Amino acid sequence: MSATGVGIRFGSFEAVRDISLDIAAGEFLCLLGPSGCGKSTLLSAMAGFVPVAAGGLTVDGAPISGPDPDLGMVFQSSEALFDWMTVRQNVAFGPRMRGRSRAERAELADTYLGLVGLRHCADRFPGQLSGGMRQRVQIARVLANEPRVVLMDEPFGALDAQTRQVMQDEMGRIWRASGCTVVFVTHDIDEAILLADRIAVMTAGPAASVKDVYPVELPRPRDETDPAAVELRRALREDIGEEVRKALRDQGLDLDGDAMTEETR
Numbered sequence: 001m002s003a004t005g006v007g008i009r010f011g012s013f014e015a016v017r018d019i020s021l022d023i024a025a026g027e028f029l030c031l032l033g034p035s036g037c038g039k040s041t042l043l044s045a046m047a048g049f050v051p052v053a054a055g056g057l058t059v060d061g062a063p064i065s066g067p068d069p070d071l072g073m074v075f076q077s078s079e080a081l082f083d084w085m086t087v088r089q090n091v092a093f094g095p096r097m098r099g100r101s102r103a104e105r106a107e108l109a110d111t112y113l114g115l116v117g118l119r120h121c122a123d124r125f126p127g128q129l130s131g132g133m134r135q136r137v138q139i140a141r142v143l144a145n146e147p148r149v150v151l152m153d154e155p156f157g158a159l160d161a162q163t164r165q166v167m168q169d170e171m172g173r174i175w176r177a178s179g180c181t182v183v184f185v186t187h188d189i190d191e192a193i194l195l196a197d198r199i200a201v202m203t204a205g206p207a208a209s210v211k212d213v214y215p216v217e218l219p220r221p222r223d224e225t226d227p228a229a230v231e232l233r234r235a236l237r238e239d240i241g242e243e244v245r246k247a248l249r250d251q252g253l254d255l256d257g258d259a260m261t262e263e264t265r
């Protein structure tokens with residue numbers, strides 16, 4: 001997945017400007033940045049949901065011109081699931097739309113429900129599952145399309161702290177098993193350090209761009225107490241804190257002391 005000089009506008013509002021990123025096949029890239037900077041907007045453009053006003057986005061050299069099963073999107077809210085379908089039917093939906101046979105659909109659903117640890121819930125309905133389980137179903141449903149790129153917009157943002165931690169651990173395993181390229185939006189620095197190969201930090205909007213890209217050269221599974229992780233966390237906090245302060249100043253706030261939000265702390 002490549003972004004070259006990408007600019008995105010909503011009418012006269014310039015949300016992002018001149019974003020260039022090369023994401024290698026199989027890479028896990030986290031997009032981190034102050035609230036409202038344009039992370040979701042960039043991700044939506046990568047999914048083909050939002051058109052770019054300048055530059056271009058490609059996957060394996062082919063331009064992204066609209067939604068495509070090769071570009072799977074996992075949303076923060078599991079409301080994206082079809083409540084009237086069983087878990088198995090939800091996961092088999094994409095393959096069904098693409099004309100896969102009944103046997104292939106059953107196998108895909110079985111494989112990906114197994115990967116997210118939910119084979120035993122295949123006949124339940126989404127409403128009968130916990131928030132964490134519903135997010136697993138969303139991930140399985142996207143993976144069942146066997147996409148090249150999985151785009152995740154704060155997928156664990158609505159989960160309680162314990163479930164979130166389990167899902168973060170599981171995500172690393174699922175990503176390695178699927179071999180997909182992942183672009184993962186988060187405002188959680190620790191989550192990014194735990195998961196990413198590289199972390200792209202965005203500037204505060206409007207006209208947000210990529211400020212810095214940090215490689216995460218830490219062995220997996222990651223140890224948050226590793227001195228290199230502690231140092232990276234400090235550097236990211238400082239980088240994002242600067243952007244948050246800038247955004248607040250632009251909004252006319254007079255800042256005395258630390259203006260970081262709870263989210264970026």
Ligand SMILES: Nc1ncnc2c1ncn2[C@@H]1O[C@H](COP(=O)(O)OP(=O)(O)OP(=O)(O)O)[C@@H](O)[C@H]1O
Pocket residue numbers: 010013015033034035036037038039040041042187205
């Ligand atoms: N459909 C839209 N129409 C107009 N403006 C929009 C639209 N979608 C997003 N924006 C604006 O674009 C900017 C970036 O929003 P976006 O949701 O991408 O930020 P974000 O970094 O994902 O924020 P958060 O971390 O709070 O989710 C914001 O100023 C937002 O108000």
